[in-house]
Amino acid sequence: MRRGRLHPMNSPSVRGRIRAASGASSRGSTAKSGSVTPGGLRGIGLLHRPIMMPAMDQNLRVPGPTPLAEAVREAQSAPMIDHRGTEFGELLREVSASLAELIGTRGDVFLLTGSGTGALEAAVVNTLSPGDRVLAVTIGAFGDRFAKIASAFGAQVERLEVAWGSAADPAALDAHLADNPAYRAVLLTHNETSTGVTNPLRELASVARTGPGEPLVLVDGISGLGAMPFEMDAWGIDLVVSASQKAWMGSPGIAIAAVGERARAAGEAARMPRVYWDFAEARKWAEKGQTPWTPAVSVLYGLRVGVRRLAEEGRERTWARHAAIAAGVQAGLEALGLQLVAAPADRSSTVTAAWLPEGLEWAPFNAAMRARGLIVAGGQGAWVGRILRFGHMGDVGIDEMAEALRVMGETLVEFGRAADPAESVRVARQAFEARLSAAR
Numbered sequence: 001m002r003r004g005r006l007h008p009m010n011s012p013s014v015r016g017r018i019r020a021a022s023g024a025s026s027r028g029s030t031a032k033s034g035s036v037t038p039g040g041l042r043g044i045g046l047l048h049r050p051i052m053m054p055a056m057d058q059n060l061r062v063p064g065p066t067p068l069a070e071a072v073r074e075a076q077s078a079p080m081i082d083h084r085g086t087e088f089g090e091l092l093r094e095v096s097a098s099l100a101e102l103i104g105t106r107g108d109v110f111l112l113t114g115s116g117t118g119a120l121e122a123a124v125v126n127t128l129s130p131g132d133r134v135l136a137v138t139i140g141a142f143g144d145r146f147a148k149i150a151s152a153f154g155a156q157v158e159r160l161e162v163a164w165g166s167a168a169d170p171a172a173l174d175a176h177l178a179d180n181p182a183y184r185a186v187l188l189t190h191n192e193t194s195t196g197v198t199n200p201l202r203e204l205a206s207v208a209r210t211g212p213g214e215p216l217v218l219v220d221g222i223s224g225l226g227a228m229p230f231e232m233d234a235w236g237i238d239l240v241v242s243a244s245q246k247a248w249m250g251s252p253g254i255a256i257a258a259v260g261e262r263a264r265a266a267g268e269a270a271r272m273p274r275v276y277w278d279f280a281e282a283r284k285w286a287e288k289g290q291t292p293w294t295p296a297v298s299v300l301y302g303l304r305v306g307v308r309r310l311a312e313e314g315r316e317r318t319w320a321r322h323a324a325i326a327a328g329v330q331a332g333l334e335a336l337g338l339q340l341v342a343a344p345a346d347r348s349s350t351v352t353a354a355w356l357p358e359g360l361e362w363a364p365f366n367a368a369m370r371a372r373g374l375i376v377a378g379g380q381g382a383w384v385g386r387i388l389r390f391g392h393m394g395d396v397g398i399d400e401m402a403e404a405l406r407v408m409g410e411t412l413v414e415f416g417r418a419a420d421p422a423e424s425v426r427v428a429r430q431a432f433e434a435r436l437s438a439a440r
């Protein structure tokens, strides 16, 4: 397993360059020229440009897109090829077959050009008909999106809503299914990126699959797949989707749909309208080593490298690495005095959400972190301005997490909060090592 990789952010000269480029000092004042505030960009004159830094000098800690390994970036700049030629066929077959192994399925894996939301739409329109009863188990913004898509295409969607910040309870799902007429499908989220909560997917899928009418189990696995335990066929999941820019270490642009036998059969009867996302077309063309429409070839080149790296690392080791890094980040954030959103048992291995301390305004705080090269995400929907989200999936190591915690700690101090950045880094590394040793 790779450990202790040196991230470019860790070099003092790079940190110095970031500060110089951003006009920030390590303990500067809050309102910098060019910083983003609720009122817009401050101090922007006609000749003044907002703070911009080259991506390589940023510590990109949003929950996707994720930083790209040099090998991925190099692969993406390879010369273009004919997407109807044999070379592309090899690329498509290799990536689909490796993903099927990593996901744990003998079903089809389609590589669709689009973002994860496109794959959610594909999951719906290829399995359902207008009027179908669908139960959407929603625990956050992305569960809501899945439900919205099914409604938009005419499904009769009912929701089993769980308060944001918590995971769904398999017993509650069981009771709901038993008390209601049969559903055609149950929509589940593996990892809710808006709240940093991972669902007990194996248990939820098992309850859903054996419920009245044996509903189809359709899963949004976009931000969990690849990084966390997942066994599509063994867990009875009929269809799961993901996207290249998450744990798969690629750039945005390729949506991934793994389709099991029951979902494939459901497609034959499904009457929702579809053209671009039609799996029957994808299947027909995949047999020839092609996609129906022009694919994002360069993104696929990069994704191939990401998937090879994951296959080489091995699923269990990848899962253990993510769990250890998450443990480190979570301990480090708590050491900074932040309260985490999710209860310990529900915490995600790919993204951690923390409440913003009382009275700390997100926009200036975020601008100050960005000025130091640290890019984290804010809240979504009702949680805008209330939480921050720290991504730790893909080609990640503990060094860049430690660097992010140090920068966040320094920014908290700048904003008058009692935080000890060095202690946070120490605690994070310790929790990371402890979790890794336990997994060995």
Ligand SMILES: Cc1ncc(COP(=O)(O)O)c(C=O)c1O
Binding pocket: 063, 064, 115, 116, 117, 118, 142, 189, 191, 192, 193, 220, 221, 222, 223, 243
């Ligand atoms: C769980 C989940 N579902 C859906 C999406 C939407 O994916 P995309 O932004 O690629 O359309 C995301 C993106 O963050 C996600 O994390």
